[in-house]
Amino acid sequence: MQISVVVPVHNEQENIESLIAEIAAALQPLYTFEMIFVDDGSSDATLAKLKTAALKYPQLRILHHQVCCGQSRAIHTGVSAAQYSWIATLDGDGQNDPADICKLAEEQQQHENSESLWMLAGFRHKRNDNGWRKFSSRFANSIRQKILQDNTPDTGCGLKLFLRDKFLQLPYFDHIHRFLPAMILATGGQVISVKVNHRPRNHGQSKYGTLDRLMAGIIDLLGVVWLKKRSSLPKITEVTRG
Template identity: 50%
Template structure:
């Protein structure tokens, strides 16, 4: 049974991923049962297929599974944030709902956290062997190079969906649409350290991608400018109670 206060919450945002739901849930439970007390929080972003119904049926088989549903489509960042807000674990692992992230890598991120310092609040997956199309890999390299130059976040791959972070630190970050692409820079802005951990990446086996290179680029330019502005306007100071 799911612990009342799990140590880890696995948050998975999904939109029209009905054929990927059950295989990924089964992989998560296989990877984590007996390793850590966990829950799985799926957030259905108002899918137009029967993703929500598939998830609801799975709840009878998987006691760790919880399902949230957006009453209107709101995007991946909002789905992640709502999942984190509903989560009961002090630490959050995120996975993309398309099955391209390997749930077995969550243990690798946990091991990195357990060997890390208390100032490190984000362990970000780094896809060292991307299994996307050539155009997507090229666009990602281009975007990462520009982002790194502007934000100086020392992160080779911010687009990887598998991450491990402290819930409290995440909820203290400024929220905006597409913020999930800039978590290392935002965590560093808040005064925390971040670490990139090499992880597996897999081919999509069902469904279709929800993004293309053009819409990512157009939104990304605007977001980059906004995050760069946030960094220049940040101010941190130590606080002590008198």
Template identity: 50%
Template sequence: MSTISIVIPAHNEEGNIGTLVQEILATRLECEIIVVDDASTDETHQTLLALKRTVPSLKIVQHDRSYGQSAAVATGIRHASGELIATMDGDGQNDPADIPKMVQALMKSGDKNLRMVAGFRKKRDDAAWRIICSKIANAYRRFFLRDETPDTGCGLKVFYRSAFLNLPFFDHMHRFLPALIKMQGGEVVSVEVEHRARTHGVSKYGTLNRLWVGIVDILGVCWLRMRAKNVKITRCD
């Protein structure tokens, strides 16, 4: 099996990050764990440093200031040594136990063009208003981008590192990874995953703000898709 790097963006997740790392270890998946501390102002970094003493597979990267989730994901992937990347949120709402089946789905699909397996939170443990806003944003995105992915907002994804590094970077790009992968000729499949309630801390996004920003970003991705060209080489002597 290819080397796996699990990338976790974290901002003010002191109550969640320790438990999440221990849950990853409990999967017994051979991997490195990269947590990108996006300039937390609580005890997140200190918690990670304490964990590092007993978890040699843990790599900690710290931003000088908060750049947002997409930048944190990109930083983690650039520091990863694995051929395969698994991303997940630092709030504990994703279950690391879902990662092995997603890795298996990617590696054993038989489709050489498959580049990403995306998590699908069919049963979400969130407030009703947040779920409604998410469904509206997902429906709007699917209509315009035709990415055939039911839940791009799920932080749990498994993909090839090389596929990500070939993508254009922009803020909030982590929500459009399936569309961007397909834009470059790759395939994406969705796998149903667990979703859990947040037990510590607060969400970093407001529902209405996220909905509006998402709509604006979709228009930007539509422009990228119209301008994209997939160059296929038939011969190189």
């Protein structure tokens, strides 16, 4: 299996080096892979740290946004540049465990004959966040599942494994990374959730405020509902002559 690992980062200078080392250690013995780190307009030493790491890791590619465009755009930039058909994404804050990429890949290989399996989504069943963040995440996930019926317990988990071509066929909008399972299902794909590890953040701080995330989530949720209602999945058969 060949995997392109896409990691969007913004002001994560303290997490970069250890995260790159962990990804390489997890994947090196098992897979052909590349690491695409997309620096989304960082104002700290993130880009400098990436350049230094590239001297040690030949699998590392660096893409740079001159101004911050957001996590979804950074992911889209990385996926567009990727050379392999399977994409693994994870957050740049170190809370996702790179070893779980192998866990998702192993689950995919158990279904390798299934043409409809387009995504495997990480499920942080034991969150390492404070009580308020846990509550707000559970609340948001329950509302989203009720409205979108995506049967995915944790769409906010940054750790995912999906097909590059299917992702690039989806209509792009900001924050699409939080609704990927619903969008995949709406276009005819299958999504499997897999329990993954979730670690405490050791350095830096979250880029999202609870209120900001809530307001953006409401607007985006309405947009996804609109897109789903205007999509259709035709059943196609080819008519032969005679």
